[in-house]
Amino acid sequence: MKMTLERLRVLLIVAASCTTVDSFSPQWNSRCISLGSSSSSSSSLNAIGVLARKAKEMEIKKYIESGEMGDTTSELLQKMKDGVESVVMSSEPGPVQRALTKRKGTISIVAEYKRKLADSGFVDDVFDPEVLSPTFREFGASGVAVLADTRMGGCDYSDIEIFAKEQQTAKGDVPGPMPVLNTDLIVDEVQIARSVACGASAIMLNYGLL
Numbered sequence: 113m114k115m116t117l118e119r120l121r122v123l124l125i126v127a128a129s130c131t132t133v134d135s136f137s138p139q140w141n142s143r144c145i146s147l148g149s150s151s152s153s154s155s156s157l158n159a160i161g162v163l164a165r166k167a168k169e170m171e172i173k174k175y176i177e178s179g180e181m182g183d184t185t186s187e188l189l190q191k192m193k194d195g196v197e198s199v200v201m202s203s204e205p206g207p208v209q210r211a212l213t214k215r216k217g218t219i220s221i222v223a224e225y226k227r228k229l230a231d232s233g234f235v236d237d238v239f240d241p242e243v244l245s246p247t248f249r250e251f252g253a254s255g256v257a258v259l260a261d262t263r264m265g266g267c268d269y270s271d272i273e274i275f276a277k278e279q280q281t282a283k284g285d286v287p288g289p290m291p292v293l294n295t296d297l298i299v300d301e302v303q304i305a306r307s308v309a310c311g312a313s314a315i316m317l318n319y320g321l322l
Contacts, residue, residue: 165321169299172302172303175302181302185302188308188309193301211254214254221254222254222256223248225256225257225258225259225271226264226266226267227267228266228267241278242278245275245278249279249287249289250287252287254290254291255291255292255293255313256279256292257293258272258293258312261297272292272294272307272310276313279292291313291314292311292313295315296315296316297321298317299321299322
C-alpha cells in the first residue's frame with residue numbers, strides 16, 4: 113500500500129502508543145526549503161528515487177512472503193492499522209526531539225553506524241554494535257542512527273535490535289540510554305512496525321519518496 117503523508121503521520125503516532133520505547137515520536141515541519149537545484153538534476157534525482165523505492169518495495173514483499181515477520185511485528189502492524197481512526201494529533205515536541213535539542217551555542221551529535229559505503233564498498237575494521245554502542249554513549253553522542261539497508265549500509269534490523277538492547281542497559285546511569293534511529297529507506301507500514309519491534313526510537317523519512 114502506498115502511504116500518503118497524512119496516513120504515515122497517523123501511523124507513526126499509533127506506533128508510539130504500541131511500544132514501551134517512549135521516544136518513538138514523529139516530528140513534523142510544514143516548511144519547504146528550496147536548494148536551488150536545476151530541473152534536470154531534479155529529474156535525475158527523482159528517477160533515482162523511483163528506482164530506489166521500487167527496489168525497496170520488492171525487498172519488503174519478499175520479506176513478507178518469506179514468513180520471517182515475527183508475531184511481535186505482525187501484532188504491532190495490526191495495532192497501528194486498528195488505531196488510525198482514534199489518533200489525536202499533537203504539535204508538541206516528542207522525546208527524541210528533546211533529546212537531540214541542546215541549549216543555544218552547542219550541537220548534538222548523532223553517531224551513524226553502517227558497514228558499507230555506497231561509493232566504495234564495505235568499510236574495513238568496523239567494530240560490532242555491542243562494542244560501539246556503549247562507546248558512542250560514553251563519548252557524548254545524543255543518538256545513534258543505523259542504516260538498516262543491506263545494499264546501502266551493510267546493516268539490517270538485527271543491528272537496530274542490538275543497539276537498542278545495549279542502550280537499555282544504561283538506564284539509571286549518566287549518560288543514560290540514547291535513542292536509536294532507523295535510517296532505512298522507509299516506504300511501507302511494515303517497516304514502521306518492524307522498527308518498533310526492534311526497539312528503534314525513531315525513523316528517518318525521505319519525503320521525496322512518499
